[in-house]
Amino acid sequence: MDISQIGSILIITLHAMVPICLTAVGEIIGETAGLFNIGLEGILLTSAFTGVLGAKAGGAVVGLLVGMGTGAIISLIFSVINTYWKGNQMITGIGINLFALGFVAFGLIVLGSPGFHPVPPEGRLVAIRTPWGRLSPIIFVTLIVPFVAHWFLNRTRAGLILKATGESPEAADVAGIRVNLVRLLATTFGGILAGLAGAYISVSWIGSVTKQISAGRGFISLATVVFSGLNPLLALLGAFVFGLFESIAIWIRNLPAARMIPWQFVAMIPYVVTLLVVSGAIGRVRFPKSLGKPYIRE
Amino acid sequence: MRENQGTSESRLLRGVHRTLTGLHPALESLLAALVGMAVGAILMRIWGYNPWKAYAALFRGAYGSAFGRASSLARGVPLVFTAMTFAICMRAGMFNIGAEGQVFLGAAAAITVAFFHLPPGLHLIVGLVFAMIAGAAWSIGPALLKVTRGVHEVISTIMFNWIARFLVFFLVVNVLVDPRRAEKTLSIPVSARFPVLVSRTDLSYSIFLAIAFALVIYFVLWHTVVGYEIRAAGLNPTAARYGGINSKRTILLSFILGGIGAGLAGASIVMGQPPTYAMFSGLPMITNTGFDGMAVAMVGRNHPIGILVAAVFFGGLTAGGRTMQIFASTPLEVVRVVTGVIVITMAIPELLRIFPRIKGELVKILALIRKLHQKRASQSEESP
Numbered sequence: 279m280d281i282s283q284i285g286s287i288l289i290i291t292l293h294a295m296v297p298i299c300l301t302a303v304g305e306i307i308g309e310t311a312g313l314f315n316i317g318l319e320g321i322l323l324t325s326a327f328t329g330v331l332g333a334k335a336g337g338a339v340v341g342l343l344v345g346m347g348t349g350a351i352i353s354l355i356f357s358v359i360n361t362y363w364k365g366n367q368m369i370t371g372i373g374i375n376l377f378a379l380g381f382v383a384f385g386l387i388v389l390g391s392p393g394f395h396p397v398p399p400e401g402r403l404v405a406i407r408t409p410w411g412r413l414s415p416i417i418f419v420t421l422i423v424p425f426v427a428h429w430f431l432n433r434t435r436a437g438l439i440l441k442a443t444g445e446s447p448e449a450a451d452v453a454g455i456r457v458n459l460v461r462l463l464a465t466t467f468g469g470i471l472a473g474l475a476g477a478y479i480s481v482s483w484i485g486s487v488t489k490q491i492s493a494g495r496g497f498i499s500l501a502t503v504v505f506s507g508l509n510p511l512l513a514l515l516g517a518f519v520f521g522l523f524e525s526i527a528i529w530i531r532n533l534p535a536a537r538m539i540p541w542q543f544v545a546m547i548p549y550v551v552t553l554l555v556v557s558g559a560i561g562r563v564r565f566p567k568s569l570g571k572p573y574i575r576e
Numbered sequence: 577m578r579e580n581q582g583t584s585e586s587r588l589l590r591g592v593h594r595t596l597t598g599l600h601p602a603l604e605s606l607l608a609a610l611v612g613m614a615v616g617a618i619l620m621r622i623w624g625y626n627p628w629k630a631y632a633a634l635f636r637g638a639y640g641s642a643f644g645r646a647s648s649l650a651r652g653v654p655l656v657f658t659a660m661t662f663a664i665c666m667r668a669g670m671f672n673i674g675a676e677g678q679v680f681l682g683a684a685a686a687i688t689v690a691f692f693h694l695p696p697g698l699h700l701i702v703g704l705v706f707a708m709i710a711g712a713a714w715s716i717g718p719a720l721l722k723v724t725r726g727v728h729e730v731i732s733t734i735m736f737n738w739i740a741r742f743l744v745f746f747l748v749v750n751v752l753v754d755p756r757r758a759e760k761t762l763s764i765p766v767s768a769r770f771p772v773l774v775s776r777t778d779l780s781y782s783i784f785l786a787i788a789f790a791l792v793i794y795f796v797l798w799h800t801v802v803g804y805e806i807r808a809a810g811l812n813p814t815a816a817r818y819g820g821i822n823s824k825r826t827i828l829l830s831f832i833l834g835g836i837g838a839g840l841a842g843a844s845i846v847m848g849q850p851p852t853y854a855m856f857s858g859l860p861m862i863t864n865t866g867f868d869g870m871a872v873a874m875v876g877r878n879h880p881i882g883i884l885v886a887a888v889f890f891g892g893l894t895a896g897g898r899t900m901q902i903f904a905s906t907p908l909e910v911v912r913v914v915t916g917v918i919v920i921t922m923a924i925p926e927l928l929r930i931f932p933r934i935k936g937e938l939v940k941i942l943a944l945i946r947k948l949h950q951k952r953a954s955q956s957e958e959s960p
Contacts (some may be wrong), residue, residue: 376919550735
């Protein structure tokens with residue numbers, strides 16, 4: 279293996295890392311405040327689609343913004359149901375995932391191409407040229423976001439308020455914190471990051487949208503959150519590891535020596551790795567006490 | 577005091593009240609269905625389809641003819657099984673979304689009966705047993721990960737779904753493939769098929785297996801010790817543990833029971849749905865059976881009887897979705913949007929109480945707007 283091969287594996291790894299890292303950091307913010315959003319997969323899928331609509335209408339930046347807006351709207355609905363209306367977070371998340379499957383499949387038909395829709399070249403985000411391939415600028419955003427989130431959670435007053443609402447909503451309520459509002463804002467912020475991640479997949483990375491473009495990345499992000507124990511810096515590391523395995527899977531598929539291995543087994547690699555990582559990580563991780571439970575004032 | 581006197585009038589009132597509270601869950605399910613269809617209609621309108629025409633075609637197709645009713649029931653059959661998978665684990669306090677992958681493996685296992693000959697009847701039973709074993713085996717993985725490593729079942733079951741999908745993709749094109757037609761697997765031989773119940777439709781005797789399975793699960797959950805333990809663990813895990821219930825055993829049991837159901841769902845599709853009795857590459861007939869089952873379970877309130885009713889509704893949506901696609905040229909994917917919104921709506925507890933509250937808020941907002949208008953009007957009268 280020579281240097282250019284390593285370079286191209288690294289570039290694919292970085293690209294595959296972005297959506298998982300952004301989604302996981304957003305979910306860390308939300309889970310710190312006490313909401314568990316398993317609808318991330320649906321947010322990624324929907325915003326990948328709406329991002330393409332935005333990119334076609336007004337260019338790549340508009341596409342990314344539309345994706346973020348989509349994430350915000352969906353997670354706003356999620357968080358209103360699960361804060362003020364005391365809903366069931368798991369069921370809401372499952373519903374969002376089902377909705378996304380139908381919405382995107384329907385939308386692709388409306389666009390006149392069931393199953394697959396390309397982003398026009400003028401709608402793709404401009405990439406940075408390197409000797410081994412093109413590099414999306416979102417990668418640099420992704421490398422900064424976990425550090426900002428880490429600083430925010432551990433060094434600011436707002437971060438402490440977030441932790442209080444997740445750890446002990448009763449105490450936070452007594453201290454004058456509006457628990458439901460904090461949770462709503464945190465989850466919506468998480469949704470915006472997931473929306474950016476979704477739009478990135480279609481507008482910047484792959485350059486097209488399909489019915490299953492999210493391919494379980496929302497759930498892999500949830501696994502990354504578990505692995506990280508709500509530490510954004512570890513989430514960056516986890517996302518890098520998942521990205522590495524995704525790019526190794528792509529690399530193996532193109533190896534002449536690996537023609538013997540059916541592609542289906544290579545395609546399983548990211549999911550098997552996720553299971554291994556998650557089952558190895560649990561035990562040392564501690565989550566907020568009120569995670570997943572609605573706050574009901576007595 | 578007055579209630580103890582038991583005048584006929586108050587007894588009547590109490591009776592009415594009890595009936596209404598008994599109907600409460602059913603009303604909520606109905607309301608969720610309406611909300612889902614309303615959102616679906618809005619989306620159709622935005623994207624230039626006629627929702628009235630679409631829904632009319634859908635319901636006429638689903639329930640308007642003998643053929644439609646039979647095919648609605650046929651679509652509902654696999655959903656009963658996968659809904660039970662979700663419902664059993666919900667009763668035990670877990671979110672098992674692994675039915676999807678277990679259905680794939682159940683269907684693949686059922687196809688293997690095409691490799692050997694057996695007398696009719698026995699052949700069918702062997703196929704069902706294979707499917708049950710495959711479904712249960714695929715459910716043990718997430719259950720063990722939860723019991724031994726504490727891995728959340730939502731993450732593990734989704735990963736198992738993806739792995740199952742690729743595994744069955746591989747099996748379909750390499751192991752079970754029909755040597756004469758590369759795009760499909762071998763067909764289930766006649767001796768292992770469910771006989772057709774209504775001729776010239778795809779409704780087969782598999783519907784009786786679905787009803788029987790729902791009744792068996794009802795019996796297990798409400799009339800056996802195991803079922804009592806499962807429900808107790810779901811209602812209050814701490815109390816159940818103090819009561820001496822082995823939570824690891826309830827987790828394993830409810831996952832395995834659910835896996836058996838999902839395996840049967842796969843078998844009921846390949847062994848009980850004319851005309852092909854086979855799987856195709858890409859799994860078009862089987863994909864989403866597990867996910868739709870979750871919606872059926874929620875609308876059916878995780879109760880076997882409710883699930884049977886909800887399966888007729890969702891089976892109708894799927895069957896009617898096809899007629900809608902043909903006669904109102906509206907993509908049947910709308911049905912999945914409706915399903916998703918129904919599930920989201922079902923996540924809200926005491927749905928019927930929230931609607932008056934929203935109405936109250938709206939009235940307040942309207943009053944505020946009117947006040948602002950009046951203020952502006954009076955200001956504009958003063959200023960000139």
